[in-house]
């Protein structure tokens with residue numbers, strides 16, 4: 001299973017949503033340390049600066065495809 005981790009945005013303000021595999025404590029799929037996570041907020045929050053980390057999304061895609069085989 002995977003979980004979403006909100007981390008500081010790499011560009012500008014707001015947060016970036018990373019993906020972390022459960023049991024893989026501390027490191028996101030894109031290799032970032034998540035020690036400095038920000039407070040999680042509901043996805044319905046209307047902050048326009050929230051976005052998803054594309055390396056994490058790609059990694060999830062690849063893992064899901066390899067697990068589906």
Ligand SMILES: [Zn+2]
Nearest residue numbers: 018030053056
């Ligand atoms: Zn990431």
